[in-house]
Amino acid sequence: MSPTSPKVVVFLHSGDYDRVHQGLSIAAAAVASGRRAEVYLFWWALERFLQDRLDEPDFQPPREDVADRFETRRMPTLRALLEHLRESGLCTVQGCTGSLAALGSEAEADKGTIDGWVGWTAILQRTAGVVDRFYL
Incomplete structure (x- = not known):
């Protein structure tokens, strides 16, 4: 990566399969x-x-036609995309501490495939000046 290659930031709010797939x-x-790349959940x-x-793929509303195309075209699952991101060494996935608390999921913080936990102050500092931001 050259010093002029800016990072990409993806903010994922929706848990809809298609939106998470697009973000990853x-x-x-x-x-x-x-x-x-930095992905914030x-x-x-x-x-x-x-x-x-x-x-x-669990599309809502259910879309069997799309789910079937995902399978027949061997489109990567969310897990496969995440594994690719991890293997690259160029991406981190961060969870929002406020969302964790709002969900009442603090006991699950050690589960899953999240690299770390941050609040909005850290998120704003880390993403200051980033032009390529995607909100899904």
Whole structure:
């Protein structure tokens, strides 16, 4: 990565499979091009990760036609995208402490595939000046 390659930040709020897939795909595209990526999980996206619901597409409302295409086209699952991001060494996944508390999930903080926990003060500091931000 060159010093001029800015990082990409993805804020995932929705836990909808398609939105989480899109966010992780954006991060995967960033790391594939040698850019650093940071993924921040809030509310329902955080809940999905804590509950380890990363394998089966569960579209709401149910879309069997899309789920079937995912399988026949061998599109990566959320877990596969996450593994790619981890293997790159260029991406971190951070959970929001406020969302964790709002969900009442503090006992689950050690579960899942989250690299660390941050509050809004840290998030604002880490993402200051980042142009490539995606909110899903």
